[in-house]
């Protein structure tokens with residue numbers, strides 16, 4: 001038995017997506033750049049997929065660039081805005097402290113080049129306010145990039161309102177919608193979005209394929225040089241099977257977005273309620289304004305990696321923001337950004353649901369996590385100090 | 397999970413010597429919660445021999461496995477021999493640790509040394525101070541790899 005609760009890391013491909021890919025591996029295998037008919041059939045498929053994906057987010061075909069995924073889209077969006085700003089003498093970028101590393105590391109690189117970066121506070125509830133963005137904007141700001149939903153704690157940002165602030169000031173607005181696409185409604189027009197990143201493997205599509213949406217008129221800077229694919233903005237023969245799989249997966253996810261959200265939210269809240277009963281535990285991120293499938297807790301007195309390993313023994317696949325699991329010294333920058341101290345951040349657990357998650361799985365998970373946390377606490381010197389009063393609980 | 401050897405997983409899943417020794421002859425605690433690993437070792441020493449060893453650990457899988465293995469390696473040994481336990485011996489006995497987890501075995505070695513030092517102090521036995529690591533607050537974080 002396996003209970004997969006790590007859908008924020010990646011998802012299982014849907015049957016629809018797999019079936020959509022298959023013909024493009026054997027029968028329609030031409031290169032869309034070729035003039036012959038085999039190539040032209042592939043080119044038509046590509047045009048069709050681009051059109052369908054654009055429709056899912058309220059964009060037009062010409063505004064869609066295919067990339068290798070969320071990381072590349074984030075890199076290209078930010079670099080494009082930076083190069084554009086640079087030419088106008090604008091070298092200030094606004095973002096948040098808890099973006100994905102694909103964003104943060106790109107910003108770090110630009111900082112070394114002389115850009116100034118402002119990272120906004122995301123508060124204990126994991127939500128940035130449009131007013132903070134308005135206050136941070138300067139004459140030399142060239143880009144605001146704020147993620148739609150956070151990948152660790154699932155909190156949803158007021159994208160439309162932030163977009164409106166940027167629009168009013170004439171500043172480009174990019175959003176990393178990797179966790180949102182297929183799960184939350186996206187309409188780039190209505191939500192004032194200039195650039196947006198998404199990645200197929202987070203909504204039951206294939207891995208290694210994604211989209212960068214850029215509003216008409218925004219010139220993209222190429223980061224992969226070579227052929228003239230993607231209007232010269234992204235060289236390399238298009239991954240047609242993956243693109244077809246992505247288009248099918250996104251259409252399917254968007255067609256069922258409300259019913260899926262309703263079902264997952266109900267299970268999510270059951271899981272949150274169940275885990276809240278564990279003493280000295282705390283939910284990370286706003287309880288309501290979060291992805292339908294995201295649950296993230298800190299448990300005082302234990303460490304996340306051992307928690308994950310023991311849950312894995314019970315058949316539960318989960319993730320943690322502890323340093324030991326990230327392979328670095330520090331625990332998750334997201335948990336630190338919402339004010340969790342190191343000691344507490346090491347004991348974090350993320351459970352991310354899918355449409356297929358069942359009520360039985362949630363019940364079993366609540367029981368298993370409760371048992372494992374209790375067991376690990378029983379051998380934790382910190383826990384002993386806490387219960388004996390030698391140390392004070394951080395989580396009451 | 398292929399991250400760890402079978403041996404590590406065995407000691408992680410079924411840790412030996414978990415617990416506390418009341419009125420222990422030596423207690424050593426190293427690491428801190430900030431870096432994500434704390435180990436506490438309790439020793440019962442009779443006639444210069446480690447009669448019993450127990451541990452409590454807050455930490456990752458390899459931290460728990462290292463504590464378990466280290467206590468196994470010193471139980472029944474003379475204090476003088478326990479003092480020579482190296483983190484390398486712990487790693488070898490565990491059939492290896494991933495490079496970024498070596499610090500866990502270092503913690504185990506240091507926790508045992510610290511417990512032995514505490515024993516010398518409590519028993520009023522003169523000893524060579526240079527035998528013991530002096531990193532108090534968080535030497536392990538600094539030496540952390542990965």
Ligand SMILES: Cc1ncc(COP(=O)(O)O)c(C=O)c1O
Nearest residue numbers: 069070071100102151178179199
């Ligand atoms: C918010 C966010 N941005 C970017 C990425 C990177 O996406 P990809 O794995 O497709 O490069 C991820 C996935 O881990 C993500 O969750």
Ligand SMILES: [Zn+2]
Nearest residue numbers: 324433456459
């Ligand atoms: Zn560790």
